[in-house]
Amino acid sequence: MSQHPVRATTEVEVRYAETDQMGVVHHANYLVWFELARTRLCTLSGFHYQEIEDLGYHLMVTSCQVDYRRGARYGDTLAIARKMFSMRPGCWRCHSDSISLMA
Numbered sequence: 001m002s003q004h005p006v007r008a009t010t011e012v013e014v015r016y017a018e019t020d021q022m023g024v025v026h027h028a029n030y031l032v033w034f035e036l037a038r039t040r041l042c043t044l045s046g047f048h049y050q051e052i053e054d055l056g057y058h059l060m061v062t063s064c065q066v067d068y069r070r071g072a073r074y075g076d077t078l079a080i081a082r083k084m085f086s087m088r089p090g091c092w093r094c095h096s097d098s099i100s101l102m103a
Contacts, residue, residue, distance in 0.1 A: 007083040008041040014076045024071040030099060031064065037082035077102040
């Protein structure tokens with residue numbers, strides 16, 4: 001597996017179905033977007049997620065912390081940055097360091 005890239009950014013446009021009646025993204029959707037970025041990071045690192053599972057590895061989330069600063073809104077385009085900061089047999093440690101509103 002390639003060591004590069006160790007960072008991936010995925011863009012997401014907020015869909016109407018992801019918002020509440022006020023047009024603000026429901027908090028659970030941020031975790032879905034982190035998963036999109038994690039899948040992208042795997043692909044850019046040389047493996048499709050399914051290939052990793054076919055090799056007998058399962059990438060599970062063991063911890064999650066989200067600090068909400070400002071709600072995204074319907075129609076916003078977001079950039080989800082994900083990086084891998086350590087990889088050893090049996091353990092990949094990834095971090096979604098930001099979801100940023102794009103201008």
